[in-house]
Amino acid sequence: MSNASAGPSSKAKTGSSHPSETSLKRKRGLFQKDLQHMMYGFGDDSNPLPETVALMEDIVMEYVTDMAHKAQDIASKRGKLLTEDFLFLIRNDLPKVNRCKELLSMNEELKQARKAFDVDEEKLAQKD
Amino acid sequence: MQIGSIQFIENKPSFLSSPLKSLLFRHRNPSSPLILARYLRRRRSRCRPHSPRNSVNTMQQSKDPFEVVTEEQEESPPNSPTVHEETETQTPTAPLSVNSQGADVDNTKNPQKSAATSAATSATAKTVKNKEDDDEEEEENMDVELGKLPSSSDPSKMAKMQSILSQFTEDQMSRYESFRRSGFQKSVMKRLLGSITGSNKISMPMTIVVSGIAKIFVGELVETAKVVMKERKESGPIRPCHIREAYRRLKLEGKIPKRSVQRLFR
Numbered sequence: 429m430s431n432a433s434a435g436p437s438s439k440a441k442t443g444s445s446h447p448s449e450t451s452l453k454r455k456r457g458l459f460q461k462d463l464q465h466m467m468y469g470f471g472d473d474s475n476p477l478p479e480t481v482a483l484m485e486d487i488v489m490e491y492v493t494d495m496a497h498k499a500q501d502i503a504s505k506r507g508k509l510l511t512e513d514f515l516f517l518i519r520n521d522l523p524k525v526n527r528c529k530e531l532l533s534m535n536e537e538l539k540q541a542r543k544a545f546d547v548d549e550e551k552l553a554q555k556d
Numbered sequence: 557m558q559i560g561s562i563q564f565i566e567n568k569p570s571f572l573s574s575p576l577k578s579l580l581f582r583h584r585n586p587s588s589p590l591i592l593a594r595y596l597r598r599r600r601s602r603c604r605p606h607s608p609r610n611s612v613n614t615m616q617q618s619k620d621p622f623e624v625v626t627e628e629q630e631e632s633p634p635n636s637p638t639v640h641e642e643t644e645t646q647t648p649t650a651p652l653s654v655n656s657q658g659a660d661v662d663n664t665k666n667p668q669k670s671a672a673t674s675a676a677t678s679a680t681a682k683t684v685k686n687k688e689d690d691d692e693e694e695e696e697n698m699d700v701e702l703g704k705l706p707s708s709s710d711p712s713k714m715a716k717m718q719s720i721l722s723q724f725t726e727d728q729m730s731r732y733e734s735f736r737r738s739g740f741q742k743s744v745m746k747r748l749l750g751s752i753t754g755s756n757k758i759s760m761p762m763t764i765v766v767s768g769i770a771k772i773f774v775g776e777l778v779e780t781a782k783v784v785m786k787e788r789k790e791s792g793p794i795r796p797c798h799i800r801e802a803y804r805r806l807k808l809e810g811k812i813p814k815r816s817v818q819r820l821f822r
Binding site for chain 2: 467473479483496
C-alpha cells in the first residue's frame with residue numbers, strides 16, 4: 429500500500445482511500461515554482477512565503493481532486509470521462525467558462541496551424 | 557472570439573486599475589497559419605523548458621526561448637516562403653541581443669530589426685516594424701502568450717490594450733508578465749489527473765481545461781486573500797491565515813466543490 433511505503437519526506441496522496449494510486453505520492457514541491465510565479469502574477473509579493481505556497485498547493489490539489497471526482501461521477505452515467513464533464517461542473521462560474529472556451533478554441537487554432545504548416549512544408553519539399 | 561480571461565480581470569478587484577479589454581496581439585496579419593505554424597516548429601525544435609527561471613527573484617531577468625522565437629517571428633509576417641527563409645537566418649542573431657534586460661534590449665533590438673526587415677522583401681514587413689517599434693519596450697516580455705494567440709479581430713481592442721500596456725510601470729509589467737506566463741505544467745497535471753481518475757489516457761484538451769480552471773481558482777484565492785489583508789489593514793506577503801479566510805469565503809460563495817464523502821483521517 430502506498431501509505432505504508434511512504435517515506436517520512438513524502439506525504440501520502442489525498443485520495444489515500446483509493447488503492448489505485450500506489451505510484452503517486454504527493455511530493456512537496458509539485459507545483460511550487462509554478463505557484464510562486466502564479467501568485468506573484470495575481471497580486472502577492474514577489475517572494476511569496478513558503479508556507480503560503482505550501483498551503484496553496486494543498487488547496488489546489490484538493491480542488492483538482494474533488495473536481496475530478498465529481499466529473500467522474502457525472503461521467504460514470506455515460507461511460508467515458510470527457511472534457512465536457514469538467515465544463516459542466518464550472519457552468520455557473522462565468523470567468524472560468526469563458527477562459528476554458530478561449531483555451532479550447534486556441535487549441536483548435538493551433539492544431540489547424542500545425543496541420544497547415546505540415547501541408548506547406550510538403551509543398552515546399554515538392555517545389556525543391 | 558470572446559476573451560474570457562480579460563473578463564475575469566474586469567470582474568474582480570485587482571491591482572490593474574483599468575479594464576483590459578483584450579489580449580494584446582502583435583501580428584498585423586493575424587489569420588496567417590504560417591506564422592503560427594512556424595512558431596510551433598521552432599517551439600518543437602527548441603524543446604522549451606516550462607520556466608527557465610531559477611528563482612522568483614530573477615524573474616525579471618530571464619529570457620525565455622519562447623520570447624526569442626516569437627520576437628523573431630514578428631519581424632516579418634511571411635507572405636511567401638522566401639520571406640520565411642530569410643527571417644530564419646535572423647534567428648541566431650536574435651538570441652544574442654535578447655540576453656540583456658531592460659531598455660538596452662530595445663536599443664539593440666531596433667537596429668537589428670531594421671537589418672532584419674531590410675533583408676525582407678515584403679513591404680508589409682516594414683510597416684509592421686514601424687508600428688512595432690513603439691510596442692517593443694512594453695511587449696518584449698509578453699511574447700509567449702502572444703505568439704500563441706491567434707487574432708483578436710478587434711483592432712480597437714488591440715489599440716486599447718496597447719495604450720494600457722504602454723503606461724505600465726516596470727513593476728506592473730513584470731507582474732503582468734508573470735500573470736500571463738505562469739501556469740501549471742501540463743505533464744504534471746496530466747499525471748495527477750490520471751492518478752485521480754484511474755484512467756491512463758487523459759486527453760490534452762482535458763489537461764488544458766483543468767489547468768486553466770486551477771489557475772483561475774488560484775487567482776480567486778489570491779485576490780480574495782488580498783481583500784482580506786486590506787480589511788485587516790495588514791501588508792506584506794500573503795500569510796496562510798489570509799488564504800484560509802479567503803478559502804472560507806469562497807466556500808460560502810459556493811465556488812469550492814463540496815465533498816460528497818467527508819474526508820476522514822487526512
